[in-house]
Amino acid sequence: MPSEVKITPELVAQHGLKPEEYQRILALIGREPTLTELGIFSAMWNEHCSYKSSKIHLRALPTEAPWVIQGPGENAGVISIGDGLAVVFKMESHNHPSFIEPYQGAATGVGGILRDVFTMGARPIACLDFLRFGDPAHARTRHLVAGVVAGIGGYGNSFGVPTVGGSVGFHTRYDGNCLVNAMAVGIAPADKIFYAKATGVGKPIVYLGSKTGRDGIHGAAMASAEFGDDSEQKRPTVQVGDPFSEKLLLEACLEIMAKDCVIAIQDMGAAGLTCSAVEMGAKGDLGVTLDLDKVPCREAGMTAYEMMLSESQERMLMVLRPEKEAEAEAIFRKWGLDFAVIGETTATKRFVVLHHGDVVADLPIKKLGDEAPVYDRPAVEAPRQPRVTAADAAPPMALADALEELIGSPDLSSKRWVWEQYDHIILGNTVQRPGGDAAVLRINDGPKGLALTTDVTPRYCEADPFEGGKQAVAEAWRNLTAVGAKPLAVTDNLNFGNPERPEIMGQLVGSIHGIAEACRALEFPVVSGNVSLYNETNGRAILPTPTIGGVGLLDDFSKFASFAFKAVGEPILVLGETKGALGQSLYLREVCGREEGPPPQVDLAAERRNGELVRALIREGGATAVHDVSDGGLLVAFAEMAIASGIGARLYAAPVTMAAHAFWFGEDQGRYVVTVRPQQAEAVVVRAKAAGVPVRRIGSTHGNALTLPGERSMLVAALAERFEGWMPGYMAQGIA
Amino acid sequence: MRSAVIIFPGSNRERDMARALRLICGREPTMVWHADAELPAGIDLVVLPGGFSYGDYLRCGAIAAHAPVMAGVRVHARNGGLVLGICNGFQILCEAGLLPGVLMRNGALKFLCREVHLRVERSDTPFTRGYNAGQVIRLPVAHGEGNFYAHPAIIARLESEGRVLFRYTSPAGVPDPNWNFNGATNAIAGVLSEKRNVLGLMPHPENHVDAAVGPTDGRGLFAGLVAHVAQAA
Secondary structure, eight states: OOOSSOOOHHHHHHTTOOHHHHHHHHHHHSSOOOHHHHHHHHHHTSHHHHOTTTHHHHTTSOOOOTTEEEOBTBSSEEEEEETTEEEEEEEEEOHHHHHHSHHHHHHHHHHHHHHHHHTTTOEEEEEEEEEEEOOTTSTTHHHHHHHHHHHHHHHHHHHTOOEEEEEEEEOGGGTTOOEEEEEEEEEEETTOOOOSOOOSTTOEEEEEESOBOSTTTTHHHHTTSOBOTTGGGGGGGSOOOOHHHHHHHHHHHHHHHHTTOEEEEEEOOTTHHHHHHHHHHHHTTOEEEEEGGGSOBSSTTOOHHHHHHOOOSSEEEEEEOGGGHHHHHHHHHHTTOEEEEEEEEESSOEEEEEETTEEEEEEEHHHHHHTSOOOOOOOOOOOOOOOOOTGGGOOSSOHHHHHHHHHTSTTTSOOHHHHTTSOOSTTSOEEEOTTSSSEEEEOTTSSOEEEEEEEOOHHHHHHOHHHHHHHHHHHHHHHHHHTTOEEEEEEEEEEOSOTTSHHHHHHHHHHHHHHHHHHHHHTOOEEEEEEEOOOEETTEEOOOEEEEEEEEEESSGGGOOOOSOOSTTOEEEEESOOOOOOTTOHIIIIISOOOOSOOOOOOHHHHHHHHHHHHHHHHTTOOSEEEEOOTTHHHHHHHHHHHTTSOOEEEOOOOTTSOHHHHHHOOOSSOEEEEOOGGGHHHHHHHHHHTTOOEEEEEEEOTTEEEOTTSOOEEHHHHHHHHHHHHHHHHHTTOO | OOEEEEEOTTBOOHHHHHHHHHHHHSSOOEEEETTOSSOOTTOSEEEEOOBOGGGGOSSTTTTGGGSTHHHHHHHHHHTTOEEEEETHHHHHHHHTTSSSSEEEOOTTSSOEEEEEEEEEOOSOSTTTTTSOTTOEEEEEEEESOOEEEOOHHHHHHHHHTTOEEEEEEOTTSOOOGGGOTTOOGGGEEEEEOTTSOEEEESSOGGGSOOTTTSOOTTHHHHHHHHHHHHHHO
């Protein structure tokens, strides 16, 4: 085969391949690769596509349950929700592109995850976005926030899916590496799910959607490497999105699926045509031959290399039922999209690529994936953090002042500035919009509902990856429970630094095992996910951030719970035990200025017990308001419930057995705040005790202020002003 | 009442609209493809739904205004038929010259999705007979380009002819710059054509019709149209 260019060690390194990996290629194919083949290996064997550093550890995750239809390994995970319906969902990262070009990086992250969902035959019904940015004082942060939020909104709003939840946080460890994890959820008939596995020899392989251009070449490789000082020059590697095309693609794909034209289908995402073609063939034990002369291009003179690696957006690859070709093509023409037969499945198990009549690639299709390097990288456990006692962390100010500091801090303050830029009501099924413990959606015309959340506490993972991983799952599970949903399954997005550093591997492995333990104990399997490594700049890594996306089911969407106080004079109960855990608390960080200590421990049996009681209370109408207790502890939880309603609370004194600040701001896990009707309070307390759930009456809803013995009264209006004020104020400063 | 909803490439609130029409009119609307030059026979109400037709390329609604189906819409409007343009639909009607003015970028330069208060200025039109004059209703908005502008002489004419049907106000129904979230001239949210049979409205009544999911202030608009058509029959 002719090779366009001499393969040198520098060229190999530019492709992100290590010398050993190149040797592996030589041994595999018995000769030197062509440039196009080198590009193909570089794409298939980079971290983003091959999971080479994480694969062996991901096997520890539980992925099965009676309601799981499809676990990890396909375009998205699929779970049954009864009545012949399935929920299809996944979360994916677009961290590196978003740092380089925030608008397009975030927009194409949304575009990519939407395609992963509708390629399986599911119409997307919701998106969520988990975002992390650097220190607000850092020069780049505001620019990234503005661009990322505009990009997510720009894509999702135009495409026509409501963005109903997510998370926004700030920390200096994300200064050089922001995180954009996009989650999409869709609904499909459980018996009409479409998979990527090609079947049948001699079937047409069809290119669908937008034309191919030179954007995004080596995007996957860019995502598999650290940033250095030259990162700005990586701009051409960022893909460019067109939500209008994607909307057309959605409608056209759903139509050809309904008309039975599709044998197999996969979206072209990372590594574009290469990854989708190889995976579809390999999954079906079939070879694939492609003729690049047939690929619709929007730029002249594209090389084979460019066509194989382009990450132009809004494209799918499909194996077509041959007798349906005319019908399928007509549908795509109607929607104004490209439809081109560019190859066929073969019996040879070879991946053959032709261009201008020449064979530019001829590789063993299964070995491209199966023989990708798998690494068992050295891992070093994170050191144990010494305990922080209440005495160590005495408040430098009155508790009322500490609460105001916390409620107006970047992480806890209202993110309305963000979610008002997202259309969160389109499709008319948003029952609880952003700002609650979880988003709640009606499914079609009901009666069922879906609850959705994304969560993780990175500072916990830094201090103890195993406990932090457990906690991420437990908190996602609690968020869903707090709105009354039964948590069903997880999609995870593991964001970490450079895996070639043993301490980073230690974080990754520890977190995965923590996640696995919690998922097992809570019957909350992982059905899809993504790993994003090399999130570091000049050797400084992000906080370990294993994001958990959770999906739960409500049998009756109208019976969901929300956390706004509903009426005055209602008893307030805390379910779950408070020991006053201040290690790694937001109180310790924001009020005392210290990031120290171990994270709060998670007792999974208690989580389950407490959550099941809460869910039962909600289902039976026994709870008027419910809030999961997390960042900032009890006092922040009460403040949030008060701000959402305008109703205050008269709180009792903290128990004498612990320091007041530890009681009010400790971040003990497994807790919920619940308000009940006065006449039901006693029955609920008795029931909690019978169920083995610690319960404490902490006060009553009352008036328009939070009052605490020994503290000044905190007007709800004043708290609300702090809560709503930080983000608009911060973002306004950037406008010259 | 028989209704039709037009689907342009990039329309994305046609299903929301169809659901609202089905709920309140009791009849499934006909979905009409943008490339069809004629509307189906016997249609009382044509709706141009929300979305990002043609990706908002060039200007919002600029390309859709030239779609073949607009010929049918013009005929329908000329014959006194009812036309309702919501959000992108309003933008398309302005570009097509069926309504005066233009919808520019929101004053804050950002897309905003939130609930707003509107004052219904008069109740003696087919679109507003389901409300009382001066009634304050809550509807959601979700747009980046809803800042209504027209030449001052045109604005003066719209006002004097009573063709401003909905206005952004405070919760008490008072026009107030703090409550005019997109900066529209005179806080104009909805405008009627000369012959009073074509309405363009930026907020989304179709998203506030279902008590199960939220407020139902949008019902009055559709219910009023149903009553109008029934009466005219």
